[in-house]
Amino acid sequence: MSGDEGKRLRDDLRAFAREREWERFHVPEQLAAALAIEAAELQEVLLWKSREQVDAFLETPEGRERIREEIADVYIYLVRLCDVCDVDLDAAAREKMTRNREKYPAREVASEAREGVFTKRDSG
Ligand SMILES: [Mg+2]
Numbered sequence: 001m002s003g004d005e006g007k008r009l010r011d012d013l014r015a016f017a018r019e020r021e022w023e024r025f026h027v028p029e030q031l032a033a034a035l036a037i038e039a040a041e042l043q044e045v046l047l048w049k050s051r052e053q054v055d056a057f058l059e060t061p062e063g064r065e066r067i068r069e070e071i072a073d074v075y076i077y078l079v080r081l082c083d084v085c086d087v088d089l090d091a092a093a094r095e096k097m098t099r100n101r102e103k104y105p106a107r108e109v110a111s112e113a114r115e116g117v118f119t120k121r122d123s124g
Helices: 004-019 028-046 051-058 061-085 089-103 106-114
Strands: none
Touching (some): 004 061, 028 061, 051 061
């Protein structure tokens, strides 16, 4: 991760694992699974709620705290996974956005979106 705050968080998470002797568990396959599980927990917070119920939930202190906590869990595992895999998250995301701009040309896709259509274009 780039940026001082990002590096501080990465280093703090690295130290957190080292101090607990969890480094042996923090391997890519385990961290990827933990990330997916936390993403599912994030979905669970919003599960079976209507669009309106989600909006109302997110305006409550409890709802804000629940979503904030699960987003933090996802982010923590993502940052930790990037550290273990030696991936610069910001650079990877910027490169992916460059490819996404080519894959989803704004004028073409916005025209479809106005008609309520979203077409996912090949995987990746
Ligand atoms: Mg969680």
